[in-house]
Amino acid sequence: MCGIIGYVGGKEALPLLIEGLKNLEYRGYDSSGVCLLPAAGGALQIRKEQGKIRCLEELMSKEPLPSAHVGIAHTRWATHGAPCRKNSHPHPNADHTIAVVHNGIIENYQTLRSSLIRKGYKFLSETDTEVIVHLISEYFEGDIVKAVQRAIADLEGSFAIGVVCSDDPATLVAARVGSPLIVGIGESGNFIASDVPAIIRHTRRVIYLKDGQIAVLRRDGVEVTGFDGKKADVKIDKVTFHMEAAQKQGYPHFMLKEIHEQPEVLARMLKARLKNGRVTLDGLGLTEAALKGVARIKVVACGTAYHAGLVGRYIIEELSGVPVDVDVSSEFRYRTVLANKKTLVIAVSQSGETADTLAAVREARAHGAKVVAICNVIGSSLVREADGVLYTHAGPEIGVASTKAYTAQVMMFYLFALRLAEVHRKLPAKHRSLLVKDILEIPALYRGILKEHKKISAIAKDFAHLGCFLYLGRNINYPTALEGALKLKEISYIPAEGYAAGEMKHGPIALIDEYRAVVCVAPQSDIYEKMISNIQEILSRKGKVVAIATEGDQLIRSYVKHVIAIPRTHKLLTPLLAVLPLQFLAYYIAVKRGCDVDQPRNLAKSVTVE
Ligand code: AGP
Numbered sequence: 001m002c003g004i005i006g007y008v009g010g011k012e013a014l015p016l017l018i019e020g021l022k023n024l025e026y027r028g029y030d031s032s033g034v035c036l037l038p039a040a041g042g043a044l045q046i047r048k049e050q051g052k053i054r055c056l057e058e059l060m061s062k063e064p065l066p067s068a069h070v071g072i073a074h075t076r077w078a079t080h081g082a083p084c085r086k087n088s089h090p091h092p093n094a095d096h097t098i099a100v101v102h103n104g105i106i107e108n109y110q111t112l113r114s115s116l117i118r119k120g121y122k123f124l125s126e127t128d129t130e131v132i133v134h135l136i137s138e139y140f141e142g143d144i145v146k147a148v149q150r151a152i153a154d155l156e157g158s159f160a161i162g163v164v165c166s167d168d169p170a171t172l173v174a175a176r177v178g179s180p181l182i183v184g185i186g187e188s189g190n191f192i193a194s195d196v197p198a199i200i201r202h203t204r205r206v207i208y209l210k211d212g213q214i215a216v217l218r219r220d221g222v223e224v225t226g227f228d229g230k231k232a233d234v235k236i237d238k239v240t241f242h243m244e245a246a247q248k249q250g251y252p253h254f255m256l257k258e259i260h261e262q263p264e265v266l267a268r269m270l271k272a273r274l275k276n277g278r279v280t281l282d283g284l285g286l287t288e289a290a291l292k293g294v295a296r297i298k299v300v301a302c303g304t305a306y307h308a309g310l311v312g313r314y315i316i317e318e319l320s321g322v323p324v325d326v327d328v329s330s331e332f333r334y335r336t337v338l339a340n341k342k343t344l345v346i347a348v349s350q351s352g353e354t355a356d357t358l359a360a361v362r363e364a365r366a367h368g369a370k371v372v373a374i375c376n377v378i379g380s381s382l383v384r385e386a387d388g389v390l391y392t393h394a395g396p397e398i399g400v401a402s403t404k405a406y407t408a409q410v411m412m413f414y415l416f417a418l419r420l421a422e423v424h425r426k427l428p429a430k431h432r433s434l435l436v437k438d439i440l441e442i443p444a445l446y447r448g449i450l451k452e453h454k455k456i457s458a459i460a461k462d463f464a465h466l467g468c469f470l471y472l473g474r475n476i477n478y479p480t481a482l483e484g485a486l487k488l489k490e491i492s493y494i495p496a497e498g499y500a501a502g503e504m505k506h507g508p509i510a511l512i513d514e515y516r517a518v519v520c521v522a523p524q525s526d527i528y529e530k531m532i533s534n535i536q537e538i539l540s541r542k543g544k545v546v547a548i549a550t551e552g553d554q555l556i557r558s559y560v561k562h563v564i565a566i567p568r569t570h571k572l573l574t575p576l577l578a579v580l581p582l583q584f585l586a587y588y589i590a591v592k593r594g595c596d597v598d599q600p601r602n603l604a605k606s607v608t609v610e
Contacts, residue, residue, distance in 0.1 A: 008171065182199075321424060348373075
């Protein structure tokens, strides 16, 4: 939700800021803006534009900015106020001496706004952010750091901010509560940014700011304090992240690249965590005794990560016998939390910055539960708040539609469940070794499915014109149906619903006619026959069916023309394979409909607001 970047140093600031913004565009892309402190002095110079960063660049080519070595910039995902130029950041004060970029939500902005209006401040935007700059202006008595300190004491909600002031042109001030912000220590200047890719080409030395900290950046140094002004102990981390991982590398879209990366991601995870049949869960933060004492597991997550959690429930319950509840974080945080010391909460999140998941984790910890994060982003807020972390190490996921992060999360659930089952002595050795053998084959099976992408693309062409999709699955592939539907709706904007196939007769069957598609996830299993019955019911109502079925399944082909085959595997592992054709299907349908696959409308990669 919004990307911010700032620079103070010896280089020309504008190219660095624009490059950084482009690497943060996944966080929001409805408008963007930049503010520079001209090297020659004078008022702040601001350019803002609705639309993607290329629109801002077009504006700057018509209205060029002066040379500058200090500046801040922002790419927006609108919360308060429509995406348009006046609501874009940076927001300046009345005389253009102070400007602010902000990621987060100021919850008490209405009260602050009314009180500032009473004092004579004029608001030019509908944003919550604008109160911040006017508050800083109100408190400014010659020291920008002190003014920021006083202003943030009045704010409620979440924020990562960057502030510049023409009266102190060599200083950049940043602060955070609840929204991510890093400080990059460079050779010829220092940066603030919402995320590492924004600055990685210029420095790998990074401070992950904590909630309640202010950073004061100058060309030759950075000082971090608490909001009370007391010096904070900070650690400079070295980022081991390869820039190529955050580039398309010849693929037309990040999503397609990330779909193709899945076999390598899974193989890497297995190599690191499954050695000679033994699972190692470094980072888990729980002793064997603590794991043995786990009486109940609660998974909290949002969106795709929630679907991974639903698959996780089937796996953990089947292998270890430990009962599992799965909640979307936004529901969990507001209902009565029944958790105690014997409850293990597993928080699943690609970004580790999802506001609702962070809030759910805080709620769970307040009830005495231990929290383990399954997370992709190193050093993220979730990781810092959890008792343990199982990193998926899937590499940067840039496409807004999550693909490789999902399969890595699901794989982590298999590994975790194997370990839990071992500790709880629930899984017979023979069964375990067969499962481990099949798990190890998954990356190779993935490579086989990837080769089938042309067939899936052809099916997508036949189905792309349909106005509504239903995805059906049963048991462990019910979440696969949910995930397939989410992928399609978020990138193609076609209404798509995932359902447990057994629920079809309880309502969704009313939707079916010759204009609707039904995607049936029907690999071989003990409930296969039930899926076949569902398929017949759909066909007899003229529904258009795509079936995901096990290789060699001739029966299904005798009913269904459009079949996508997945290799035979252990029935517990079928969700890992079945989701791959669904990712491709969504991708090719979206491309066929001319949609912006990597940056779908209204969405952002990490949802750092409630
Ligand atoms: C998935 O394709 C999404 N765009 C979205 O549902 C995402 O999974 C969700 O917002 C959770 O994000 P997280 O994994 O970063 O917490």
